[in-house]
Amino acid sequence: MSNPPNGARHAQGMATRRAVLGDAHVDRAEAATTEFDAPFQDLITEAAWSHVWSRPDITARERSMITIALLAALGHDEEVAMHVRATANTGATRQDIREALLHVAIYAGVPAANRAIRIARKTFAEMDAQAAQT
Template structure:
């Protein structure tokens, strides 16, 4: 990709990332970025957020549910928590997450779903304490 296109993809990715994860999360990640992980952070911003999450065919709600299910299936607990928190901005409901976990249980295994459900419940408790209930 040429430099102007790459800059556009990065800008779009950063805007999408902020819309989904929130300014506070992105600001913390940006402040923690070093020269060592800058290429990785740029890749995530441009590829995940600037390309995949910015495509028009699915809503952020739909992408959110698929992302949570995939992360749960793969056992990526920290990322599950981050994306469950993001549902406050994507429009995915707790019922959506519950349905996704049923699919995870059948297609990826009960232990993976059980772990993700525990994480989701912890995040919901945090969100309820902050008045972010959906």
């Protein structure tokens, strides 16, 4: 038996998730949610987006930098790209991301940073192309 979402916590998490990732991304994720993975979606909405991302102690920009560095260090390529795209909403600049990835090179290894830099470059190019079309 799964736990139902906590109303206020879920609402706060969903608002933060939408603010960071954008409505289109969250709408796609919600539309793709199945009975099997609905508890996981509730977990990340409440734990990551409400408990962590909604905290007031650091900015969304700083959270972006930390998150991208951690995801890069762990080799979570799809998540790196998703959070690089989210920088359009968090205020983290390309220079911020470059600096975070330099830290990855030193503290988690050059191969991890090299891979993440390639992902960031590709993602930024896609973002630029999309912006040029609008």
